[in-house]
Amino acid sequence: MRLSGDERERVFVAVADERRAIATLIDGLDLEQLATPSLCGGWDVKTVAAHLVSDFTDGFWGFLASGVRHGGMNRGIDALARHRARASAADIAATLRREADHRLSPPVTGPLSGLTDVLVHGADIRIPLGMAHRPDPQHVARVIDFLTGPTQFGFFPQRRLRGIALRDEDTGRTWGGGDLISGSGASVMLALCGRVVAFDALTGPGVQVLRSRLSPIQRRYGVNG
Template identity: 40%
Template structure:
């Protein structure tokens, strides 16, 4: 049965998708080929992936995984190949069409919010685009990532041994030496994205960054 939180999460997902559309609408043609924070994917690839996952139902996910012989990378590549239009404008038009979709693979809707924010940064950071994310959106995504194993796309293991404190939301989780940073920086770090050392303070910051480097 759907949780009472689902409508709130899906509203946040739609908001993040629309914000990304706004940012991408003004891109110059050559910017679409910019390498994203996802190794091997450019900006256009990440958008095609977001289109693919917006259309992914539980059954479609399971069929795709069987076809990909349960290889997540192969399944993602197939989704990008299927949804990447001949031009970025075509892919962006399809993303607009699916912006209000509430489909999800066999996982909590919070995974769609994690994806919207993290993949949004996979695109924005290399392009030099900044977004002031609503703190509550980031906090929801971070809480989900911190309780989800890395094998399932989460960041639980990356956070082990640290007391993570989001200085903007006031959320704190874990035990160990304190690591302070914005909720967004912490979310990206535990999601396996590159972060700058200056994004963190606290007595546990250096050890946290070292563990991230080893894990990735």
């Protein structure tokens, strides 16, 4: 979706704030917590944080090049995250904090893909650690705008939302048409991105429809597959 100059600025500020918050969180974790499996399949908490560093140190073109080397974009992103995770947690946190204001705006997907990444991965880190994840409802609504729009790429197949309507009870906003899914914006956002842990907080006939469209790994283990 096209953003005005002021809207872009607000998105970049929100991304920077979340990077700093995650850096502070990572700084306070012990080795056992850093090794906790995240909601992102195959990655522990430290690797998720390392991926957020990879977002701007490797960037879109680095992801593409790694995807070519490793036989697919997802494999390429995974390889880069694991490489970045070799750094110490202190170094990962320091880089997130130092580069918090980096303006991530990949071709096609634009700045909202960066906001989506930090909000979803923030939940991937916090929820398994038993920590609250309460992003700003307006930021979440912007993410859902992006996830339901034509420029969403890489987060999930577009067909996942066919015939499904979404209602964000925090803002009162709705998207799409068909079988309804209703709940907090954060729960809707996470469910769209395959985080099964969010499904219990949602209601409506669309919940089972969406669940049936996740991969077998996602449905069985409740992680992004």
